[in-house]
Amino acid sequence: MNPISLFCILAGVALNACAQLLLKAGTNAVGHFEFTRANILPIGFRLATQLPIIGGLACYVVSVVVWVVGLSRVDVSIAYPMLSLGYVVNAFAAWYLFGEVLSMQRLIGIGIILIGVFVLARS
Template sequence: MNLTTFAFILTGVLLNAAAQLLLKAGTNALGGAIHLTAQNWFATGIKVISQLPILAGLACYAISVVVWIIGLSRADVTLAYPMLSLGYIATAIGAYLFLGEVVSVQRMVAMAVIIVGVALMART
């Protein structure tokens, strides 16, 4: 995989991770868990889609799809798709830094395993 292809793949992964963080920030701004009922689904939907972080997260998703398609056009899917696991790491770091979530030692070890796996995959 050349540097340009890797940049497209990584950008797609990072945009996807940013989308997750923005969606979570949007739900946090709504007060946490969303509870839908037959009576409140429309009003709740309006509240959800009116949150700027949620709209930004959806925009990140849309852009990430375009970037991802460009990356896939340049790389084997068997190489590109495992790179998505880097999104777990980016999301965990972002959640720690921006959302105040705890990243346990066990999660850090799991992220290290992912990094080793992606590095091995990328060398093929």
């Protein structure tokens, strides 16, 4: 994998992870909600007008463009598993930004993911 291909794949992963974090920040701003017929429009409007959610959706759009460029250069059997790096990024970012718990079990899972990506990248 050449540097440009690697950049496209990692940029796609980073943008996807950023999108998830922004969506979480937007839903945190709205708070816990239930979708019912009575509140689907008010909650939908509140969600649609949250800047972090708009930013998250924009990150998704850009990530798809970057990802398509990456897929044009890298086998999908290599590129797609690289998306699991997003789990690692999001776990640590959610711990740092949102105070989510990183239990030993989660850290072991993250380690397994990193080992798998390393083995895959070396193939």
